[in-house]
Amino acid sequence: MSNPSLSEKSPARPRTIAEKVWDNHVVAEKAGAPTLIFIDLHLCHEVTSPQAFSMLRERGLKVRRPDLTVATMDHSTPTTSRDLPIADPIGAAQIAKMESNCKEFGIRLYNRMSDHQGIVHVIGPEQGLTQPGMTIVCGDSHTATHGAFGALAFGIGTSQVGHVLASQCLLQVPSKPYEIRVNGQLKPGVTAKDIILAVIAKIGIGGGTESVFEFTGSAIRALSMEERMTICNMSIEGGARAGLIAPDDATYQYLAGREFAPKGANWDAAVARWKQLPTDDGAVYAKQLILEADELEPMITFGTNPGMGISISSPIPTPASVTDPIEKSDLIKALKYMNLEAGKPLEGHPIDVVFIGSCTNSRISDLRAAASILKGRKVNPKVRTLVVPGSQQVRAQAISEGLDKVFRDAGAEFREAGCSMCLAMNGDELEPGQYSVSTSNRNFEGRQGKGGRTFLASPLTAAASALAGAVADVRKL
Amino acid sequence: MQTDTKTNTKIVVAGTPKIDVIESKTVVIPIENIDTDQIIPARFLKTTSKDGLGDNLFCDWRYAADGTPNPDFPLNKPEAAGAQILVVGDNFGCGSSREHAPWALAQFGIKAVISTSFADIFRGNALKNGVLPVIVPADVHAELLKWSGMQVKIDLAAQTVILPGGHSIPFPIDPFAKQCMLDGVDELGYMLNQEAAIAAYEAKRVDSINVLQ
Numbered sequence: 167m168s169n170p171s172l173s174e175k176s177p178a179r180p181r182t183i184a185e186k187v188w189d190n191h192v193v194a195e196k197a198g199a200p201t202l203i204f205i206d207l208h209l210c211h212e213v214t215s216p217q218a219f220s221m222l223r224e225r226g227l228k229v230r231r232p233d234l235t236v237a238t239m240d241h242s243t244p245t246t247s248r249d250l251p252i253a254d255p256i257g258a259a260q261i262a263k264m265e266s267n268c269k270e271f272g273i274r275l276y277n278r279m280s281d282h283q284g285i286v287h288v289i290g291p292e293q294g295l296t297q298p299g300m301t302i303v304c305g306d307s308h309t310a311t312h313g314a315f316g317a318l319a320f321g322i323g324t325s326q327v328g329h330v331l332a333s334q335c336l337l338q339v340p341s342k343p344y345e346i347r348v349n350g351q352l353k354p355g356v357t358a359k360d361i362i363l364a365v366i367a368k369i370g371i372g373g374g375t376e377s378v379f380e381f382t383g384s385a386i387r388a389l390s391m392e393e394r395m396t397i398c399n400m401s402i403e404g405g406a407r408a409g410l411i412a413p414d415d416a417t418y419q420y421l422a423g424r425e426f427a428p429k430g431a432n433w434d435a436a437v438a439r440w441k442q443l444p445t446d447d448g449a450v451y452a453k454q455l456i457l458e459a460d461e462l463e464p465m466i467t468f469g470t471n472p473g474m475g476i477s478i479s480s481p482i483p484t485p486a487s488v489t490d491p492i493e494k495s496d497l498i499k500a501l502k503y504m505n506l507e508a509g510k511p512l513e514g515h516p517i518d519v520v521f522i523g524s525c526t527n528s529r530i531s532d533l534r535a536a537a538s539i540l541k542g543r544k545v546n547p548k549v550r551t552l553v554v555p556g557s558q559q560v561r562a563q564a565i566s567e568g569l570d571k572v573f574r575d576a577g578a579e580f581r582e583a584g585c586s587m588c589l590a591m592n593g594d595e596l597e598p599g600q601y602s603v604s605t606s607n608r609n610f611e612g613r614q615g616k617g618g619r620t621f622l623a624s625p626l627t628a629a630a631s632a633l634a635g636a637v638a639d640v641r642k643l
Numbered sequence: 644m645q646t647d648t649k650t651n652t653k654i655v656v657a658g659t660p661k662i663d664v665i666e667s668k669t670v671v672i673p674i675e676n677i678d679t680d681q682i683i684p685a686r687f688l689k690t691t692s693k694d695g696l697g698d699n700l701f702c703d704w705r706y707a708a709d710g711t712p713n714p715d716f717p718l719n720k721p722e723a724a725g726a727q728i729l730v731v732g733d734n735f736g737c738g739s740s741r742e743h744a745p746w747a748l749a750q751f752g753i754k755a756v757i758s759t760s761f762a763d764i765f766r767g768n769a770l771k772n773g774v775l776p777v778i779v780p781a782d783v784h785a786e787l788l789k790w791s792g793m794q795v796k797i798d799l800a801a802q803t804v805i806l807p808g809g810h811s812i813p814f815p816i817d818p819f820a821k822q823c824m825l826d827g828v829d830e831l832g833y834m835l836n837q838e839a840a841i842a843a844y845e846a847k848r849v850d851s852i853n854v855l856q
Contacts, residue, residue, distance in 0.1 A: 194840040199819045202837055204844050214741065216691035225831075230841075242689055256689040263691045307740040307764060323742035323768035325829065333834045335841055339817070371676055372734035375763060405737065407763050439849070471676050471737070492675050492732050492788075499674070589685040589739075598708070610680040610738060612703050 180446035182343040183412050184378040187318040191301045193335055200337040206300040208330045209286045210237040212264040214305030218328035219267040229271045231334040237268050238276040240285045242591050245554050245581035254593060284557020284583040287311035287525040292559055294424025298413040298440040303330055308525045310401040313410030314394035315417055316443050320408040341407050342452035344377035348385040350459040355641040358393035359527060359624035362400040363465035367475035374406030381411045385459035391420040392531040399526045400607050403472040412444035467609045467622040468512050469500035478639045484508040503611055504619050512637050519602040520551040520632040522625055524588035527605035528556030530563050532625045537569045539629035540576040546635030551578035554586040590615045603631040660773030661827030665754045665797040667727035672717050673788050675732035682744040696743055697750025722792045727754040730787045736765025745772040755797050759784045770820040771829060777804060777814045799825060
């Protein structure tokens with residue numbers, strides 16, 4: 167796990183962007199202990215922070231850097247009208263606890279009524295909090311989303327949330343740099359979501375353990391910032407600690423003028439610093455995967471982890487094709503849970519729900535993509551379609567573009583911002599046995615509601631499936 | 644729990660469980676990629692404390708829809724009663740970063756989990772909560788997976804798993820995490836003792852990335 171090369175501080179040694187960000191944040195290195203690194207931005211939400219605040223209180227500690235800490239509420243937060251009280255008393259108590267903790271410890275909070283509220287990984291970038299070269303943590307495994315800006319961003323447990331609150335630091339061991347190069351150009355109907363689902367299907371959900379992914383190549387460079395966020399977001403689904411993309415002009419254009427982005431001379435100095443971040447020629451990766459974008463098709467998962475994915479025109483794998491006995495029994499178990507027949511295509515399989523949202527695919531470009539399919543059409547009356555914007559700002563933008571009307575006219579629900587049916591903590595959930603096509607990131611058993619069954623896909627595939635009432639290939643629309 | 648001061652400058656001794664030698668029968672869940680949503684489903688994460696999670700460990704596998712225990716689930720079998728060592732398939736603890744997963748395991752009485760690999764975040768969380776993640780070679784793992792109830796001894800100081808026949812298998816662990824577990828302290832005291840280094844780092848930090856100033 168240790169990477170001796172990192173202790174060589176020779177500036178001449180070519181380094182990856184992840185190594186540069188790491189080196190820039192080393193606070194202390196002592197024999198026999200992991201490295202103490204500084205955290206530039208700590209994002210908090212209501213689910214994984216209360217026990218950390220309790221720890222601070224029990225030990226008489228304060229938050230060291232409230233100025234580098236930002237909180238919101240998203241996971242337990244209802245996406246029904248904000249005029250209504252929170253129906254679930256346990257969820258309401260957790261949300262109230264977030265308010266009182268942030269007040270007590272002096273932390274900026276975007277609460278349920280704030281026009282800055284939203285999924286923690288959506289609001290960071292949209293407010294310019296997320297910047298290249300930063301270390302960013304959150305008690306949430308999808309923190310790698312922020313890596314799209316060339317930040318080293320990773321999910322942490324609640325104990326570590328407490329450590330960062332108290333010290334603004336973390337004890338960490340270096341990760342292995344893992345290059346995922348995507349060459350060429352995506353075909354119509356194939357999206358950033360399909361790239362990352364294809365990567366995970368290829369390497370498996372443990373393939374990136376102990377690693378930080380760096381996504382490179384012409385297909386990645388051609389992506390918008392929002393598409394890059396979709397890719398980095400699911401790095402954890404490949405087992406990686408983080409995933410990142412070196413900043414470029416698209417990054418700077420996205421950031422310029424946002425609320426917390428540097429301004430004036432500070433901006434110029436920041437851009438000059440950020441331009442030093444990209445991986446040096448000759449830097450060595452521990453692992454590498456190369457994909458050709460033009461060979462990719464729309465992807466969909468059939469099983470109970472995000473690595474169980476296929477292109478939409480492929481049949482569901484058969485257990486007979488798997489040699490490893492545990493892997494085989496896991497596939498049989500997954501197909502049983504999903505009630506699917508091996509060898510059959512997934513296309514045309516009836517569905518009950520379509521969920522368009524989550525930190526993976528709830529930004530304005532995702533909503534525009536879904537709306538482009540739904541406009542002037544009606545979703546299948548058997549399908550409940552939920553469109554849940556990632557933030558209040560995304561929601562407001564969608565309304566200003568008339569997308570809310572497109573969704574409602576098509577028969578979809580257009581909700582308030584939050585995590586919603588991605589993890590079914592807030593009352594938005596599948597019923598036992600229901601099938602969904604979901605733009606979220608996890609298809610684990612019961613993830614979207616006890617007994618629910620999830621097919622992960624892109625917003626285009628999800629919208630096309632909502633129209634068909636079944637898993638659909640958007641290219642045939 | 645003792646706190647010397649209201650500031651963050653003194654070491655604070657934490658109350659994490661001490662782990663030294665674990666001697667127990669095993670209970671086997673022979674499934675790969677067990678994610679933290681299975682260990683503790685998200686609907687139980689609305690709590691603001693750590694209490695009561697053990698009752699819902701593996702809830703959707705452990706209980707039938709009517710709430711009765713599923714007799715086929717390994718933890719519900721009579722021979723599993725009192726087992727402190729869980730043997731599972733590869734890549735245990737993948738998915739969500741929820742520390743509720745090791746809290747639930749610890750509250751249920753699990754002190755060690757044996758596999759060939761663990762997801763990174765889970766492994767870090769487990770080490771902080773008195774749940775020892777033990778990585779063994781594939782051949783040893785295959786033997787351990789064969790049946791529940793094997794009497795196994797885990798010696799953290801020696802970093803060995805001792806099988807019923809006396810065969811001793813070494814396992815890796817980060818030396819710092821090991822010492823914390825042996826001493827029953829958490830990392831935070833050590834971190835807060837680095838105050839001078841943290842302050843020095845903050846002083847040389849470039850101002851314009853102080854995003855909220």
